[in-house]
Each structure stands twice: as structure tokens, then as C-alpha cells.
Amino acid sequence: MRLGRPTLNILLSTQSLEVKTGEKSPKAVLALPPEAVHNQEVTNPKLLEKIVAEFIVKNRLKGKKGDLILSDDVVYQKIVPIADAKSEEYETQKFLDEVPFDNPNITLKKVKEDTNVHMYATNKLLFFAFKNIFEKYGIEIEKVSVSTKSPLNFLEEDKETEVGxxxxxxxxxxxxxxxxxxxxxxxxxxxxxxxxxxxxxxxxEPTTTPEVTAEPEPSPEAETEAVEELDLKSFSVQILNGTGVAGTAQTVSDLLVAFGFETVETGNAANYDYKDVTVMLKDGASQALVESIQEALGEGYKVTGSEELVDADGEFDVVVIVGKSE
Structure with a gap:
């Protein structure tokens, strides 16, 4: 049982957003125009923010918290029998290849059910866009899942859930x-x-064995504490395409904006000889910022190094150069 602020159940589908504050309460429905969201992708972020913000104000939802539930038409699912780790890896990659989004933009969750694995995949740019708008206008999103009772949470790090x-x-x-x-x-x-x-x-006399005291491993909360304290919106970021492949900088920009960065501009690097991802920071910037960028990019990109910006008085706090994956 949750205590505190009123809890919302927010259902996101391809064409609408439905919000309920309880079992017996009427639901508020917002139609999503294709000019803002089309084919499970946000096509006009500013228009989407405008209509969702008006919806929040009209229905007096500010100051509440809740779960964002993804309907079946925005989640891809597949149940496959698994014999061993190798077959699971093969079936997982086969499933990801069937999902019509670039791998870096896909969030994958797996639930083990006896000898089967139930796989779920969705476009993380879509639900992150809604999550960021909700939180910007005073609604805390605690979980992104496929139902109110599901143990899955797309906001958590990748892990398998065992059921039954x-x-x-x-x-x-x-x-x-x-x-x-x-x-x-x-x-x-x-x-x-x-x-x-x-x-x-x-x-x-028994031989005494020196007692070895294990060093306590840092908890995930301690490792990410510095990252969580960063105000990502306060950093101006420039993405430079060092791959020679058109659209790469914009893809990385979309990932950073969905993660919480706000001021992001794109451009081309001086040459196309770069490898992986290099992050350049102004003097004194926290290395936790590099960790935030790696987390935002996901497994599709690898940050291999960070350097100090030569132009300390430049317009941008962070410059991210995207090179070819090795």
C-alpha cells in the first residue's frame, strides 16, 4: 500500500493517454495527434509537451505520483523456450531484430517462467519523453511497466525476473x-x-589462519549518488558526428534529451577517424557527468575516454564526439 500523495494509473497507447486516480474514479483521456506522436515515435516534442501540460493543468494532476503503464500496442512481446544460455542469447537477438527500432533506443526486459522466457521490448525514447514531461510539470513517475501488477519496471537496470x-x-x-x-x-x-x-x-597447536576481512562492495546507490545529484538540464551539450554516417549525431541527441539533458546541439566533427565515443568537459566538471552520458546512451554506444575542453570559455560545457564502433 502506498502512502502520501494520490496515486495515478497512466495508460499510454499509440493514440491516447488515459489517467485514472482510483478504481471508481472517471478516467481523463487525451488524444495524441499524429503530428506529435506517430508510429510509437515522438515527431514534435514541443507540441507534445504543450498538449500534455494543458492536460495536466486541466485535470489538476500536478503534485501527484503514479505509474506509467504501456499498452500492448507500444510493447513488443514474445515467449520462447530456453534450453541454455546460448539459446537464450540467440533468441534474444532474434527478438530484438524483429523490433522496428535501432537497438540503442530499445529497452528490453525478460521474465523467466519455468523453462520459458517472456521477453518485452519498447521504444525508450517514447516513454522517457512522457516521463520527462510529467515530472517537469509536477507528476512523479515511480514505475514504467506493462500492467499495474507486473513486477517489470523499464526504469530499472536490465535484469531477469523469475516467476513461479x-x-x-x-x-x-x-x-x-x-x-x-x-x-x-x-x-x-x-x-x-x-x-x-x-x-x-x-x-x-592448531595452525591459525589469518582472518581475511572482505572489503564491503559499494552499493549501487552509493555508486550512482553522484550521478543522481547532477542537474542535467544545467549543462549545454554539443554532439559531433565523427562517423561519417548521416543522422548519428541526432540519434545521440535524442537519447540525451530523453534522459534529461535539455540544451543539446548537433554538428559534424573535423574528421571521421574517431572511434567509439569521446566526452570532452570543461575544467572542473564532475566525472559523474561522463557516467550519466554513458547511461543515457546505453549498450549501443561505448564511452572510451574523457578529455578537458581546450576552449574553456566556449559556449558548451560538454562536447560529445561520436565515432565508429570498434
Whole structure:
């Protein structure tokens, strides 16, 4: 049960946006014109923001929080039998090839169900565009999923979810734990009887093993704390195409805007000899900014280095040069 601000269920389909504040409350519906959204892609970001903002104000939704639910017509699904890791990798790539978007723009989630894997894929530029507009106008989006009861959350890092663990598997786990505890107890009793004080027979001194204290691994929250504190909208970014392939800079720009950057301009690099992605920062800029850019680009692009901008007084805080993938 959620406490605090009223909770919204926001259903996103290819042609409309439906919002409900409860089971018995009437739903508010916003038709999405093809001039703003077409074929599951945002074609006019400014128009989309305008009509969604007016919808939020009209229905007094500001200050609330909720889940963004993706309807079946914006989510691609497939259930495949999986025999081993190799077959899972093959089926996953085959599924991604069937989705009509570039791989860097696809968010993939998998749910394991016994011997099958249920795969879900969607265009992350679409739902990120709506999420950013909602949060800009005072609505906190806690989850992006396929239903209100689904464990999937497209906002989380890629991971597999296991559903319906069988009783036989649970029994085996419990039995293994019991055997482990039994071995520990038996071994402890043997050592106590063997080495307890008062025995006439001298016992050899046990060799002490230096205790190794494991260094605690940093939690994911600690690693991303610096990234989360950045105000991405405050940085001006320039994307330079160093691949020679038309449209590359605009694709990267769309990914950064969807992630939360606001001032992004595109252009061409001085040459097309660049490899992977290079990030150039003004002196004093946090390296957490590089991590934010890598997270925004996803697995389709690899940031291999960061440098200091030569022109410290230039117009841009960050320059991203996109080269050919090695």
C-alpha cells in the first residue's frame, strides 16, 4: 500500500493517454495527434509537451505520483523456450531484430517462467519523453511497466525476473541448507571433543589462519549518488558526428534529451577517424557527468575516454564526439 500523495494509473497507447486516480474514479483521456506522436515515435516534442501540460493543468494532476503503464500496442512481446544460455542469447537477438527500432533506443526486459522466457521490448525514447514531461510539470513517475501488477519496471537496470519458483526447487534449497548446518554442527562437536582442555594426551597447536576481512562492495546507490545529484538540464551539450554516417549525431541527441539533458546541439566533427565515443568537459566538471552520458546512451554506444575542453570559455560545457564502433 502506498502512502502520501494520490496515486495515478497512466495508460499510454499509440493514440491516447488515459489517467485514472482510483478504481471508481472517471478516467481523463487525451488524444495524441499524429503530428506529435506517430508510429510509437515522438515527431514534435514541443507540441507534445504543450498538449500534455494543458492536460495536466486541466485535470489538476500536478503534485501527484503514479505509474506509467504501456499498452500492448507500444510493447513488443514474445515467449520462447530456453534450453541454455546460448539459446537464450540467440533468441534474444532474434527478438530484438524483429523490433522496428535501432537497438540503442530499445529497452528490453525478460521474465523467466519455468523453462520459458517472456521477453518485452519498447521504444525508450517514447516513454522517457512522457516521463520527462510529467515530472517537469509536477507528476512523479515511480514505475514504467506493462500492467499495474507486473513486477517489470523499464526504469530499472536490465535484469531477469523469475516467476513461479517450483516447490521442488524450494525443497532442494531447504534440504541443502539443512545438510550444511548439520555438517557445521558435527564438525564443531568433533573439534570440541578433540581439543577440549584436561586431556592427558598433548595435542598439537592448531595452525591459525589469518582472518581475511572482505572489503564491503559499494552499493549501487552509493555508486550512482553522484550521478543522481547532477542537474542535467544545467549543462549545454554539443554532439559531433565523427562517423561519417548521416543522422548519428541526432540519434545521440535524442537519447540525451530523453534522459534529461535539455540544451543539446548537433554538428559534424573535423574528421571521421574517431572511434567509439569521446566526452570532452570543461575544467572542473564532475566525472559523474561522463557516467550519466554513458547511461543515457546505453549498450549501443561505448564511452572510451574523457578529455578537458581546450576552449574553456566556449559556449558548451560538454562536447560529445561520436565515432565508429570498434
Amino acid at each position: 519458483e517450483s516447490p521442488a526447487k524450494s525443497t532442494k534449497v531447504i534440504l541443502a541448507i539443512f545438510v550444511f548446518i548439520l555438517v557445521l554442527v558435527t564438525g564443531g562437536l568433533f573439534l570440541y571433543v578433540r581439543f577440549k582442555p584436561g586431556e592427558t594426551e598433548p595435542s598439537p
